[in-house]
Each structure stands twice: as structure tokens, then as C-alpha cells.
Amino acid sequence: ERFLKRPLAAVAGDARVVRLTEVEGVRLLPARAGGVWATGERDSSEHGAHDHHGGDHGETQHDPHAWLDPRNAIAFTQAVAQMLAELDPGNADAYRARARERISALEQLDERLSERLASVRERPYIVFHDAYQYFEARYGLAARGSITVDPGRPPGGERLSALRGAIRERGAACVFTEPQFEPAIARTIVDGTGARLAELDPLGAELSPGAALYPKLLAALAADLRDCLKGAD
Template sequence: MRPVMRHLPPSVVAAILLAASPALADAPKVVASIKPVHSLVAAVMEGVAEPALIVRGAASPHTYAMKPSDAKALAAADLVFWVGPELESFLDKPLKANAKKATSVELLEAPGVTLLDAREGGAWEAHDHGHKHDHGHAHGEGHGHEEVNTHVWLDPANARAMVAAIAEALSAKDPANAAAYTVNAGRTARSIDALDAELKAALAPVAGKPFVVFHDAYQYFEAHYGLNGVGAITVNPERRPSAKRLSEIRARITGLGAACVFAEPQFEPALVDTIVDGTRAKKGVLDPEGAELKDGPGLYPALMRGIAASLKDCLGS
């Protein structure tokens, strides 16, 4: 970078680099699987090109079915960013069949991403966040992906590591715009740091209060901010929980005095009504993927703020 540019704000540097680049029209065709991943990719690509998104709107990767337009996007793609087959299982075979020329980037494998073991059963011990696995390119010995929680973006430290991996993959595929990707990645990482500090302050007053979630999507968020999730209504959101599971969760709510039970916009809210009936727990909604948020670079911070606000509003009232 030229010496005079070191003294300019990052946004100005990015604008200069983008204006000077002759290769914007030749930017790679990029596809992202789910909205949080798409948001981070879009932030790194801002000003260069816009990535395509597969799982749109309120759809869930747990229940998604590929459309012909998705197959067409994969066939044209140069890069595909996804968490991995453990989360987006619907994408595993189409990537092999349709995205033959694309580089596939599994962000669960990104250097610096810390993984947490999936929790067993519907009721957990307080602050049971499993074992951490600092991830370079392999897990700890004997540790398979099927054993980990895949909602890695809900830890801001993981989001920063994902941004770095996204920028590296884009730069390798598109060296002409590498400087712009680097500047955008730096700006995005700094914004995640500021967001993290904001959320830590906001959530500190409710850190010890027990709550129940619809499914175990929030372990990374809980662990990072010291929150007290005590159970999930369902282990697999694609399957309705058994009567035994519902009875166990109700006992957990009563025994621990759980303050809130949280539904999700993508799944059946009537289950939450059944769970809280006859208890003192209140109902709330948490959204781990931004179902009702606008796609793009702003979705990730809005998603994280939305989860924090829902937790604070329900647990703090």
C-alpha cells in the first residue's frame, strides 16, 4: 500500500482501490449457503461484487430442499462458501454434481474457528458447553464433525476467523481484487470487535438466568457471553420431540426456575405454548439465522443484536 494511503480511513482506501481496479467486471461468481455466511461474504466482497444466496427468507438449512435456480447458481459458481455437510446436508451432493468448477470452502474447517461438542439430551447442566477444539485444519484426536455444534458464527471470535478465511479464498481466486478484499476484511473484523464489546455490556445483567431454547443452536453465543441455557425442546428440529422429552423439559423449567422458553421463527411455535403451560416461564423468540432480516453485509450485526435483545428483554423483565 502506498505510504500516503496508510493515513486515510479504511473506507476511503477501499474506495480508491476499487476505483483503480480494472478487473471488477471479472470478479468471481460466488455462492453462499445460509444468510449469516452470506452476510460475512458480502461484507468482504462489498464494492467488488455480490454473492448469491441459496437458503433465503425464513427457510432453514435443517429442512431445505434445493431448487432448479440453486443448481444453476452452483453450476456457474467459482467459489461456494458454506459451514459444511454437518449443517447444510442438502448441499453435499449438489456441490459434487453441479458445482464442478467451483472451489468449495467449508467454514467449519477455517483456521482459528473454535468448535464446541454437541450437547446430548434435552436438559443440560448449567454452563455445560462441552469441550473446545481450537481448529486449524483438524480436530482433536478422535474428534469428528458429527460430534460438534455447527452454529459457529454465533461466536464473534469464530466470525472473525471466518472473515479471514473468506478473504483468503477470495484473494486466491481473484488476485486482481485482493487488496479490496483485505481492506474489507479488516473493516469487518473491527466492526465485529465493536459489536462484541457492545453485546457483552448489554448481556452482563442477565448472565446467570436460566432459559430453554427450541434447539441447541446458541451454544457458542451462550459460552462466549456466559449465559445459562439449561435445555432444548428438540435435539433435531426436523423431528417433533417425544412426550417424554417434553416432560423432561417441563421438569427442568420448574426445577431450575427457568425464566424464559424461546421459540424460533422457522419452526412450530405451538410446542413452546405446550412447554410453558402451567409454569412461570415466559415466551420469547430467538433467530439464529436472520429469517426476517434483509440479506447483505448488515445482516450479521443485526442478527447478533437481535439475539441479545430478545434474551435481555425476556430474561431481564
């Protein structure tokens, strides 16, 4: 995380600091603007994706929510295992074995999520803030806009009006809020449109920390999306 750069330098100046978004195999997507997105924007974001092949490429305007694509989580796992093996060669085989187990589990998770979301891929929806682009791109989902880019900045009247219009014109089935933020704005947007209001949590704030958090996080996103979008039948 960028905000950790200075604290890490102060408390662990000799530590090896690695940006996981720059390790080999990570697929990055360009950041999007808030508001209403073009119908084909999820396809254009795929075309704008950038695969890292290692090395420091400096600061970019990429969407930072890369962990929501399990393929990126696989790349993270491979990189961490390799780094630990280099730092602790006596246990290198153990690190690599655990990485293989985790990667196998992530591949199975990816397959399950793809199957669960297949029936709602073409159902349009709106999110509170644009945290889900990687998840959408991986599973071909049809997000049509976000209420805000920065959750700390409330959207203006023009954007709210455009989003209400998009819900009606594009038949958005759901508008998703997040547990960390007051949903009043989302309720205002949904009122009178026929769209359903539901919740997504891109951080797993209500999940217990531990090795199971990541698969539970992605499974919960898939379940919450599917439940709302299927319920709009």
C-alpha cells in the same frame, strides 16, 4: 454445508470448495443432546471446544451453528479474504482492506453484545432447539435445556415432563420458540410454570439479506434474550 457437496460437484466441479468450519482460528463445540442439561454443561462445552488450525479433519460430531460466535465470523472473514487474494492477486490489497474493516466492526459488535448481556448471564432459560450453544458460550449465558435437537422430530412425553420439571426446579425465566416452527409445544411446557414465552431466530429469517444481516442477527438475539430475561425480574 454438507448437503451442498453433491450439487457443487455437479455444477462447479472445478471450483475450490472450502469448509469454513475447518479454517484456521475457528472454535468448534461438541454437539449436545436435547432435553435438560447439567448446570455446568456450558462450562464443560467450553472445555470440549476444539480450535482448528487448518487442514481437513474429516466429519466430526461438532455443533454446526458455529456462526453464532462472532470470533468464528472473524476467522471466516480472514479465510475468505485470503482465498480471494490468492485467486485474484491483482485485487488482494482491496480484499484484505475490506476484511480489516469487517473484522473491526465484528470486534466492536462483540464488545457491545457482551455489555448488553452482562446483566442476564445467570438467568436460566430453555430454548426450542439447541442452536445457540456458541452464542451462550461466548457470552456466558445460562441455557438449561432444549425442547428438541431436531426441529423436525417432536419430543416425547418424557422429555416434556423433564423440561417442565427443570423450569420449576431451576427457576427458568423464559422458554424461547423460533419463528419457523409452531410454538404449541412450548406453550404446553410453559403453562403453569411461571416462565415467560418469547422468540429467538438463529437464522435471521425475517431480516433482509445483505451485508448488515449478520450484525443485525446477533444484535436481535441479544435484544430478545435480554428483554425476556430482564422482564422476568
